[in-house]
């Protein structure tokens with residue numbers, strides 16, 4: 411079984427802070443929308459507002475990319491799209507495997523947004539022999555017996571886990587042993603990975619719990635502060651104390 415760290419260093423090799431890396435996709439999404447409307451330039455304030463980040467933070471983030479904009483004109487939209495895409499490694503094609511093709515895995519496989527962002531779903535893998543060969547999103551479901559061969563044949567470095575929690579660590583270990591070095595985990599469990607492997611975790615229920623916390627607090631304010639947030643999990647309370655809607659806390663979390 412893989413052991414070792416589950417935390418990541420604060421900065422990446424080229425000195426871009428991890429928090430900046432986490433905001434780059436937000437800028438890219440806003441810039442792509444501008445590009446689709448053929449908007450040539452954008453001010454830091456406009457872009458910051460579209461990305462939900464404050465403009466001083468945006469300017470600081472872009473300084474790490476060596477992008478400073480032009481006074482009175484702003485940033486060149488197409489060039490920034492290119493720069494951020496390059497920084498995120500999106501100018502190349504990334505083959506991805508999805509493991510666990512149930513409700514969630516099938517929905518992810520059918521999601522068109524991967525391909526348009528440079529992620530090609532190379533294979534769908536499931537442990538259920540009855541699933542093998544069924545077509546989902548134009549791809550046949552392959553049995554887990556083939557996992558290692560699929561990773562090797564397709565040079566896959568990114569794996570998505572959508573299995574039940576109890577199977578996720580074993581799936582993770584097999585993916586890593588086969589050469590996968592980045593994992594996006596949807597299963598509600600903490601994965602242990604060796605050094606050099608990045609894990610990101612998506613948990614919509616935690617996000618909902620945080621919203622519930624804020625709803626409860628708003629209700630308490632309406633009642634003159636009578637309702638105390640006593641029934642929340644600690645993680646939800648901790649996250650609620652972090653900075654607000656400025657892009658610091660993406661839905662996808664480090665593991």
Ligand SMILES: NC(=O)c1ccc[n+]([C@@H]2O[C@H](COP(=O)([O-])OP(=O)(O)OC[C@H]3O[C@@H](n4cnc5c(N)ncnc54)[C@H](O)[C@@H]3O)[C@@H](O)[C@H]2O)c1
Pocket residue numbers: 509510511512513514515535536537538541554572573574575577580581595596597598612613614615
């Ligand atoms: N992160 C989120 O926001 C979020 C949202 C919904 C579901 N989930 C989680 O995603 C996971 C999948 O949910 P679902 O509703 O699709 O479940 P599901 O039961 O419909 O599908 C799970 C699939 O995993 C397969 N599987 C089981 N063990 C496996 C193994 N060892 N290797 C490969 N495949 C295996 C099963 O055959 C099944 O097809 C669950 O862990 C669930 O809690 C997370």
